[in-house]
Amino acid sequence: MNATDERKKVGFIGLGIMGRSMAGHILEGGHELHVYNRTRAKAGKLVGRGAIWHDSAGDVAAACDVVITIVGYPKDVEETYLGAGGIIERARAGTILIDMTTSSPTLAVTIAEKAAGKGLSAMDAPVSGGEGGARAGTLSIMVGGEEGAFNAALPLFRLMGETIAHQGGPGAGQHTKMSNQIAIAATMLAVSESLSYARAAGLDAKHVLSSIGTGAASSFLLNGLGPKMLDGDYAPGFYVHHFLKDMSIAITEAERMKLDLPALALAKRLYEKLVADGYGEEGTQAIFRAYGN
Known part of the structure; x- marks a missing residue:
C-alpha cells in the first residue's frame, strides 16, 4: 500500500x-x-x-x-x-x-x-x-x-x-459481465468444435493449435483451455455450474430487452446437459465432452 x-x-x-x-x-x-x-x-x-x-x-x-x-x-x-x-x-x-x-x-x-x-x-x-x-x-x-x-x-x-x-450507474458492471460471458459461451463451443474437427480429420490437434493459435482464431480460450481439452484436464478454474448460472442471467436479461441470442441459447442447453450428466463441478472446458471427447 x-x-x-x-x-x-x-x-x-x-x-x-x-x-x-x-x-x-x-x-x-x-x-x-x-x-x-x-x-x-x-x-x-x-x-x-x-x-x-x-x-x-x-x-x-x-x-x-x-x-x-x-x-x-x-x-x-x-x-x-x-x-x-x-x-x-x-x-x-x-x-x-x-x-x-x-x-x-x-x-x-x-x-x-x-x-x-x-x-x-x-x-x-x-x-x-x-x-x-x-x-x-x-x-x-x-x-x-x-x-x-x-x-x-x-x-x-x-x-x-x-x-x-x-x-x-448501478447494474452497468453486471451488464458488462453478461457481455463477457456471452462472448465466452459462443467461443467455448467454437474451440470445442474446432478441436473435435481436427481430431476427426486425423490431425495432431495440439500441432493444429500451434498454427491456429497464432492466427486470426487466436484467443485466451483457444490457447489457454484448448490444450486442457485435448489433455482431458477438466479441473476447475471456473465451475460449469457457475457458468450455467451466468448464462441463465444473461438470457433472462436478453429476454427482458426482447433480444434473441441463439448462440447463447445453444451453449446453455449443452452446459445444462453437462450438469445433468454429473460434470457441474468441472471446469468450463469440460464442454469438450459434449462433442464425444
Missing part, C-alpha cells in the same frame, strides 16, 4: 475459489481485513495471517468502512445484502458496499437503491480472469455505481485487478 493510501477496515465475504485470493491481496495491501464465509475452515489461512473472523455477514458490515462480497448465486447476494441482519441493515452510514459476484443487473439496481436509502454506496463489480487472475491480482473488474464511490474504492480494486473500468 502506498503511503498516500488510507488504511481501511475492509470486510470480505465469500472465500471460495476466487475470494480467498482476492481477500489475500487486500490483506497484503496493508488494510485491516475482516472476513466471513459460510464454511469457516476456508478462512483459516487468512485468519492465520491476521484477518479478523466474524460470525455473520452483518457483523462484518457493522465493523467495516468497505464491504466486499463474492458469493455464489443471485439468491445468495440478495440474502446477504437484503436479508434480516444482513449487510444493508447493519452497515454504518457512509460505508461502501461492493458486490463482486456475477449476479443479476436488476438485483444490483435494487441493492443500490436500498443502500442509498440508508446512506450507503453500493457498487456491482463482477470480475473476469478466473482463479489464475485472482491469484495473480490481474483480474478485469467491471464496475457499476456512483463515480464518487468508484474513485474512493479504486485503490482496493487495484490490489485485486489490472484492468478496472467504471462502466456506468
